[in-house]
Amino acid sequence: MIRLATASAVSLGAILAFTAGPALAADGAQLFNMQCKMCHNGTPMGPPLAGVAGGPVAAKAFAYSPALKGKGGTWTDANLDAFLKAPTAFAPGTKMMISVPNAENRAALIEHLKTLK
Template sequence: MLRPLLALAALGLAATPALAADGEQLFNMQCKMCHAGGPMGPSLVGVAGAKIAAKPGFNYSPALKAKEGTWTDANLDAFLKAPTQFAPGTRMMISVPSEESRQAVIAYLKTLK
């Protein structure tokens, strides 16, 4: 009974690099224009697991500055799904409606160190 579960777990681990690669493609098409570290949005290098709105050198909205916690998978997912619901008053207006796309982007963000 344990072997099928181990096989499924191994498949999940094997899919992670592919998921991150899909996320990189989505990021480059939809996010990179604003998140290249300029005035529009902060660089997202190291964002996964970091404190929310704490990257030096970027003027975050009061809405994000008021958020507590870190950019966990759940927080990144909620923010990407509906930025203005996650942090009412945020300047980010672009959402990622597809759960599959959000998971791919999050997997990619976790590779940015």
């Protein structure tokens, strides 16, 4: 039974890897609109996130914390995931206090961020 469940999970994971992009982005758009948009809409609360995925960390016109400014690097999927999972662990001293503990929700948000240009 465990072997079947593991094989099914692996198969499902392979299927999701090929089909997840658009479906996850749509789910991510819904999550973004419900949880992120109120702060990340160009107000002083948070920077707009269009073009963030794949771009340099703390590069938008915004008053970032010294912690995030000093982080450097690029917003890769892994960095976005780590930041969304635990912002204060990723960049101690960051202004971002909201985390996304659910891995599926983080993946969906990251896919959505990739669509924002």
